[in-house]
Amino acid sequence: MNIKNIRSIDSGSTSGCGCSPPGNKGQTKPSCCAPAPRQTAVKTPCCRPATQPSPQTSSNCAASDQKADAKPPCCGPAATVTGGEIDENVPGFLGWLTTATGRVPQIRSELSFIDHLGACKARWALNRMNFIVPPGLYAIGSPSGDDPVVVTSNYKMTYDIVRQALAGHNIWLLVLETFGINVWCAAGKGTFGTDELVRRINDSGLAKVVNHRRLLLPILGAPGVAAHEVARETGFTITYATIRADDLPQFLDNGMITTREMRQLTFSFYERLILVPVELVTSLRTALLTTLALFIIGLIAGGTAAGIKFGAAYLGAMLTGVAVGPMLLPWLPGKSFAVKGAAAGILWSLAWYMIAGGSSWNIAETVAVFLGLPAISAFYTLNFTGCSTYTSRTGVKKEMRLSLPAMGGALVLSLLLLLIGRFQ
Template sequence: MAQDKEKVCCGREAGPQSKLITKCCAKRLHYVEGFLQTTQKEIPQIRTQWSWQDWLGTFAVRLGIKRYSYMVSPGLYAAGTPTPESPVLVTGNYKLSFDHLRKHLAGIDAWILVVDTRGINVWCAGGKGTFSAEEVNRLIELTSLSDYVSHRKIILPQLAANGVCSREISKKTKFKVLWGPVLAKDIPYYLSHDHVLTEAMRTVTFTLWERLVLIPVELSFIFRLSTLFIILALFILSSICSQGICLSYGWQRIWYLLLFSVMGIFSGAVVTPLLLPWVPGNMFAVKGGFVGTFLGIGMLHIVYGSDERGMLQLALLLITVALSSYTAMNFTGSTSFTSPSGVEKEMRKAMPMQILVTLVALVIWVYVGVAPQ
């Protein structure tokens, strides 16, 4: 099972295990405000307010900066002054997950058990197998959780259920798993309503804001080192003239190609995700192609006015459409409502078209460059 998951899943491979939180480390952390004295160990008490460091860190990882090394030490933490009767909330050690949890614990006394998901967020960690029953069991034992609480219940985020088999936890540690809400903001409700949630709190959403915050990371996947090689190749293609290669001619021409390419990426990675529910089509590639056609035509109007239409303009439009379709298709990985079987089916249909359209566009582009004006 675990091996299967690694094969299917994406992203970097999980890094090494982290050491448990210790008192001397915790003292230096801005999100630890003090220590809870217990008969066993001193437990770091977390701040429920975000400081500027937390905002800065959140901003950075949303842009894709240090996204794979944004983590907290696993172990047992305290919110407020928990007693042996207080609830135990389990989460992963991606700092953004941890931060969202503590932000919503103001005025609540609870234990927080941070398991080592290797710095991966709760849902992805479930899919990757780093948030698993074995990992929860390991932390329950390492932290001697049962010495701190008198009950045998732990609350797990519902979105960890794709990696955590709850009966393996109760079998091994005698702790019963209660599935908490999808979002940390519903935890106060959950705790004050006897662990009963509304249907909405058990369901993933994909609101405009939720789509918006994903866009920068999506763009950071597109602009990589390999982009430079593609631009170089496009420059060479643009430089092909009737005399062979004319670099200054290519230098003039490539800017148009780049402008419409950027428009295509903007269309597929920014506009299509934001307008997702309102753009026609089921497949993301179709949605992206649709938006790309609109924005590409708009761009032609801006650059060439409304009269000048020919092979050259057709090539630029096709590039915009193909790139928009492709980048929109890639957004499927960030959504909360696409199934892998569906994405694969879509890709098998869409990718040959995207490649064909791109090739046709480039052939026209070179042909226009060589043909006498």
């Protein structure tokens, strides 16, 4: 969801995680962000083996003697981006609350225009990897030692959604350093995990701030946290509260009981729609170059009109795969995202046939269009598996092994048919 953007304690992902989508309710298993139970050694393609980090270690991707300013793990931003230190400039800052361990920032629940603008920009992949808040302990309202402790990530959209949902409550908010990644994806990659949670509990002096020993975690953060190890190392027990942050007030007012609805993960039309902008911006970076190349090829082969048609046909297929496929996901045939994307691509092929005067095409050109454009749409819709709520990592890999060669073959055959059609 990544979320990749469902309004949850884990909410705010601009692309699910690059991990997850549509809706089998009740299923909370991450997709491309594989579950990451705590390990003493972590091996990933871009991380060297790592032993259990010390309290000063900033991620699991480095050895335990790694310096605190080391780069974030491979699942985080490409650049070195951390939340920094808490000061008066944290979003929503109201003042300082004095505790047994020092000052804790009190933050407002109401979001400002700047907060909303920042979220909008992040949805469009603008300044996304700097949309981050400092990790540490925050106070919502005027919490006492008996009030609940909610744990979340330091992706600012998540932070904003959680503090807004908790308006009118007195809450301690413990923010983990996930390098600007939402809870679900960070849990799958290990940054929203056991070691970081233990570290923040100790660094914040939480045991001296509250009288109880209970933490409320988002359900989608469960893959990254070994609750028994947190309890053994800190004395704090973990309760997995809800999926959506909007359900937290009801959860708190209902004696901290999680209902069935609070455990159900949806992927509605709106929840799919808000993921489209970031996917669109990401795809356009290469799609515009491809469109230009096709325009030049068409220009050489048949003049300006042909160049425009080549570029427009491709661009339409790309937009169909990025936007139309995801939005129509439940209604398109098949289970495979590639098949669904191809189905959407066939619709675009029919539309293009009418727009571009397909009645004048020969058989080779017509077949080429109905082979090539659906293959392009299928490729871009396949990318949306990283935003869905019901795909699995192994399932996505299997689908890619089967579908990518088919897409490539369809494109090659389409180009050959276009060449044949030119000489008919």
